[in-house]
Amino acid sequence: MTSSRRLATDDWETHVESSYTPTPGLSASDGRTPASDAAEVGLQLRTSIHEYAALLAGATATEPYEALTATPTMVLSETEVAGLVDFTPHYEPCRWPETSSRGAPRFIRETVHTEAAGTARESLLAGPQREMTQGGVQGEPSIGAFVDGWLSVNASSHESVTNCSPGDPHFRGHPHDATGPVVVADPEGNGSKESITNAGALIIAANRAHRADAHLLVITPTAEAADWARDVLTVPYVRRRGDAVELYTLPKSIHTTRGDVLVAPRCSEPVFWTVSDTGDRALYQGDRCLGSGPVTEPLGSYPFESPRARRQDGSLSVSTHDGDIQAEFGTDAALYDEYRVVQRPILPVQPLFCADVTVAHRVGSSLHEPPVPFQQFEETSGGRHRRHRNRALSEFLELYTHRAPGRTTAGTSTAPRFVDQLASWYDGHSTRAPIWPFVRSQMDRRRGECEITDDGALTGYAWWTPARTLSLDLAHGRAGEPAVDRSNNN
Numbered sequence: 001m002t003s004s005r006r007l008a009t010d011d012w013e014t015h016v017e018s019s020y021t022p023t024p025g026l027s028a029s030d031g032r033t034p035a036s037d038a039a040e041v042g043l044q045l046r047t048s049i050h051e052y053a054a055l056l057a058g059a060t061a062t063e064p065y066e067a068l069t070a071t072p073t074m075v076l077s078e079t080e081v082a083g084l085v086d087f088t089p090h091y092e093p094c095r096w097p098e099t100s101s102r103g104a105p106r107f108i109r110e111t112v113h114t115e116a117a118g119t120a121r122e123s124l125l126a127g128p129q130r131e132m133t134q135g136g137v138q139g140e141p142s143i144g145a146f147v148d149g150w151l152s153v154n155a156s157s158h159e160s161v162t163n164c165s166p167g168d169p170h171f172r173g174h175p176h177d178a179t180g181p182v183v184v185a186d187p188e189g190n191g192s193k194e195s196i197t198n199a200g201a202l203i204i205a206a207n208r209a210h211r212a213d214a215h216l217l218v219i220t221p222t223a224e225a226a227d228w229a230r231d232v233l234t235v236p237y238v239r240r241r242g243d244a245v246e247l248y249t250l251p252k253s254i255h256t257t258r259g260d261v262l263v264a265p266r267c268s269e270p271v272f273w274t275v276s277d278t279g280d281r282a283l284y285q286g287d288r289c290l291g292s293g294p295v296t297e298p299l300g301s302y303p304f305e306s307p308r309a310r311r312q313d314g315s316l317s318v319s320t321h322d323g324d325i326q327a328e329f330g331t332d333a334a335l336y337d338e339y340r341v342v343q344r345p346i347l348p349v350q351p352l353f354c355a356d357v358t359v360a361h362r363v364g365s366s367l368h369e370p371p372v373p374f375q376q377f378e379e380t381s382g383g384r385h386r387r388h389r390n391r392a393l394s395e396f397l398e399l400y401t402h403r404a405p406g407r408t409t410a411g412t413s414t415a416p417r418f419v420d421q422l423a424s425w426y427d428g429h430s431t432r433a434p435i436w437p438f439v440r441s442q443m444d445r446r447r448g449e450c451e452i453t454d455d456g457a458l459t460g461y462a463w464w465t466p467a468r469t470l471s472l473d474l475a476h477g478r479a480g481e482p483a484v485d486r487s488n489n490n
Contacts, residue, residue, distance in 0.1 A: 143184055143221045144194045146362060147171065150219075151182065158182070164193050166250055167204025167476075176358055177215035181205065185220050185229045199232045200250035200346040204476055206233055206353045211472060218359045219367065226361035226370050233357050234428070235399055236348040237464070243402070244274040244282070245464055249343035254299050254477065260308035262342035263318060263335075264290075271306070273345035277402045279466040281345060295347060295466055298479040306342060309335060344477035347467035351400040355424035389438045392429070396422050401461040418458035 065071060151158040151171055158173035169181030183205045189195040196202050202218070209216035218233070220226045238246040249272075254262045262283075264271045269286040275295060276282070282292035283304065291304035305321045316329045318339060329335040360367040400421070404414045419439060439452065450460030473479040 142194070143186065143219075143362065144170065146365075147182065147184055147219050150365075150367060166198070166201040166252070167196070167208060169205065170194070174215075174217045176217060180215040180217060181209050181212075182217045182219065185218050186222075186225050187228050188225065198251060199248040200344070202229060202232050203236050203248060203346050203348050204250070206236070206357060207349045207472060207475060210350055210353070210356060214356075216353075216357045218357065220359070220361045223361050223363075223368075223370065226359050230359045230370060233353040233359070234425070236350075236352065238272075241274055244276040247273045247275055247281075247345040247347065249273060249345050250477070251341075252344045252477075253341045254344055256304065256308060257300050258310075260310045260319075262304060263307050263309050263339040264342055265307070266338055266340050271340075271342055275345070275347060275466065277462065277464070277466075281347075283342065295470060295474065298474070299344070299477050307339070309339065346477065347470065347475040348465050349467045349470065349472070349475055351463040351465050352421065352425060354428050355420070392426055393422070393439065396425060397461065400425075400464055401458070402464060404460060404462040414460070414462040415458040417456060418461075419452065419456035 062071065062073070148158075148160065148171070151174060155174050155178075157178070158171050160171055161169050164170060167183075170184050171182035172179055174180055174182050183202070184195040185197075185202055186195040187197055187199075189197040191197055196205065205218075206216055218226075218229050220229055232248070236248070238248060240246075256262065264285060271283060271285045271290065274282050274284060279295050280292050281295050281299075281302075283290045283302075283306065285306070290306040291302045293299075293302040303321075307318050307320060307326060309316055309318050316332065316335045317325050318327045318329075318335070319325045327338070329338075358369065360369045401415055422439060450458055452458060467475045471479065
């Protein structure tokens, strides 16, 4: 039997595209015999971190082997496992080296296989966080209590944050950042302050962490919730709409300069917000624009044509933008049966959040990061490395940039940190070799259209979000609002 590592080392050689070898990939040692598909897969198995990442997440990691006539696992009975793996209860004090920023790990009981006679097992395994030390044995704690316990075990220090507003951290301090923010996110949550249930609030948390130069840890109760959070932070807008993108919103109301609240009839088409590549933020209902303005101005200053609600003399009235009263209501409930509040749009201050955010979900008494998807950019027939990287680069440009014709020189760079952002995004979507060495050579072919500068910026293109230098109040739609927020979440 020859392993893929031995085969790639002794019998095959890798090469890049050149005038002598026009097809990058593997060839036999004579340089002429092309490698088989199985050998290509063998090289990927030799260099890929997919299997390691998947096993850390508790997955089987069988995808890379599907094209081969072999499986990477074997099925063992309980007796066979006991014969292969010697189980020794860990009762002695841990002598793990400690530092000022990292304490010794705490061992958490998941399942009791064998009880050692003559030991005070309960007292030895008990710890300061009962939810953690009894994990998998006693009742399940809430997600907030679990995160509090997990941070007590895994972070050098942490603190709970009370009286959270949307996007505020629930805790501070975690293994990646001693004072960094920690939020609990669950799109299926009950709407309490214990977790973030809204994409807009999650982007607010990421914006604040980025501006504070902090690492954000997002913890979710399920793998599905982790996928949702990762998708929102990786592509922090809803969809493309021509030259604009549709923004996520926060269920908070928008006040005009007179203090009225913007509303829309429930029987009409839903309203949505967009931001254009020229930096204009606009409110739409179907194809009709109800108001717009530059992102550098407060929302309340925009000339809206949508209805607005006002409380006066104990009643609620809805009027047109010209002031004509359309309807009156005796209660809030009656008003919101017929009208919905126009929610605040949330602008990300980064085109994407990858390098400074970690998303993980709860599995028993531990946290798992979602595994890296395997062969994200491969063609169905199994593409070579260059086609793979070209597809990745094209997708990145489509998702996060727009053309900025006429700005193609180093002095007018329009997409700063392009190479850094691309590299962090690619590393989260592929287990292949880093993409950055390929990017410069690929962009060299587009001279006159764009250029990679010495500091890794991309000219000729601009990031999709125009909020990189905005204040957080403007990006979050809070600038210029009244001191008393009379928002309604309906």
